[in-house]
Amino acid sequence: MKPMAKGSKHVENGVLLTPPPRNIGNKEHFQRINHLYQLAVWHTISGNDGGEQALARLYAKNMDSVSKRTRAETLPQLKRTICKKCYRILVPRKTMRVQTNLGCLQLVCSCGSVRSFPVHMDRGYRCHAERDENLISI
Amino acid sequence: MSLKSLDKQHAQRRQTYRAVLDNPFTNEGSLWPHVRDQQQVWELIQTVLLTRCRALADAEVPASEWPLGVTTSFNKIISLLQGEDSNSDQAEEGPLLLLVCNKDRGVSSVMLQQIPLLTYMSPYAVTLVQLPRGALPAIQTQLKSDCPEGLLLTWGGELQSLLTQIATKIDPPHLPWLDHVRFEPTALKLLKTTAPLKKSVEKTGKK
Numbered sequence: 001m002k003p004m005a006k007g008s009k010h011v012e013n014g015v016l017l018t019p020p021p022r023n024i025g026n027k028e029h030f031q032r033i034n035h036l037y038q039l040a041v042w043h044t045i046s047g048n049d050g051g052e053q054a055l056a057r058l059y060a061k062n063m064d065s066v067s068k069r070t071r072a073e074t075l076p077q078l079k080r081t082i083c084k085k086c087y088r089i090l091v092p093r094k095t096m097r098v099q100t101n102l103g104c105l106q107l108v109c110s111c112g113s114v115r116s117f118p119v120h121m122d123r124g125y126r127c128h129a130e131r132d133e134n135l136i137s138i
Numbered sequence: 139m140s141l142k143s144l145d146k147q148h149a150q151r152r153q154t155y156r157a158v159l160d161n162p163f164t165n166e167g168s169l170w171p172h173v174r175d176q177q178q179v180w181e182l183i184q185t186v187l188l189t190r191c192r193a194l195a196d197a198e199v200p201a202s203e204w205p206l207g208v209t210t211s212f213n214k215i216i217s218l219l220q221g222e223d224s225n226s227d228q229a230e231e232g233p234l235l236l237l238v239c240n241k242d243r244g245v246s247s248v249m250l251q252q253i254p255l256l257t258y259m260s261p262y263a264v265t266l267v268q269l270p271r272g273a274l275p276a277i278q279t280q281l282k283s284d285c286p287e288g289l290l291l292t293w294g295g296e297l298q299s300l301l302t303q304i305a306t307k308i309d310p311p312h313l314p315w316l317d318h319v320r321f322e323p324t325a326l327k328l329l330k331t332t333a334p335l336k337k338s339v340e341k342t343g344k345k
Binding site for chain 2: 011100
């Protein structure tokens with residue numbers, strides 16, 4: 001598909017197509033979230049935080065709060081690596097166990113919370129944000 | 139011209155772009171080890187491994203008596219990779235080879251996302267090979283099994299010669315964030331979405 005020229009308007013399937021913006025506003029919120037996430041990962045991996053990963057969880061929770069407060073969204077691939085209950089970074093053999101149960105993929109956090117993905121319903125399913133045609137790299 | 143096609147020409151929604159943050163570490167490009175000369179690797183696997191399995195399956199040899207271990211069960215693969223299966227010493231019998239059909243349709247992306255990490259964190263030496271498109275039906279035919287997750291784990295001493303031939307063509311897994319985290323720049327992306335063109339009707343009575 002050819003890139004759209006500035007100011008050009010084209011209708012496709014009832015949708016008015018517009019060219020992508022050149023700049024992104026509030027970039028500093030994303031940078032803050034990115035930094036907090038990397039800190040949380042570092043403290044989880046290095047293991048210098050004890051079994052409870054208190055500092056890593058604090059960073060991850062802070063990151064989630066910033067994301068919600070500023071409405072700076074993150075992709076599902078990133079959100080799947082954080083436990084919704086205890087905010088641990090989910091790393092296999094460190095903080096997470098992977099298993100399937102009745103066709104559902106289950107990510108079991110060390111806090112005991114289970115995240116289920118019913119993959120048996122449609123194995124080829126990809127959510128809107130996971131489809132390559134919907135994402136543009138900057 | 140039908141009314142439906144006319145309706146499609148009339149814009150009702152407009153395209154919008156939302157900024158989203160991607161995972162700075164685990165992007166798809168760097169997760170899977172790169173395979174050079176993929177066709178040759180696939181042919182090698184077919185001739186050395188899959189035809190052998192087919193012959194054993196045709197001869198109706200029980201799976202426990204096979205000279206090499208083969209499994210397509212997700213739970214068994216995971217327990218072997220995580221070193222949880224302490225009763226069986228299958229993983230200690232020889233090197234592990236994990237074949238993944240990540241380019242075929244019908245393989246869950248959420249499930250696939252976990253595989254490179256699990257392989258990297260495994261206590262055993264696991265060779266991860268991503269197979270070309272169309273490999274899944276070939277495996278299903280040769281093994282006479284469903285192979286629903288698109289994963290095939292094999293182990294045993296007989297794999298050593300195959301692995302030495304493959305190893306030169308596969309890059310080693312590279313997940314630097316699991317060993318030494320170094321700061322990665324913000325991976326921002328734009329997500330295409332749509333929003334309604336018409337403005338919402340203001341509440342009546344509000345002046």
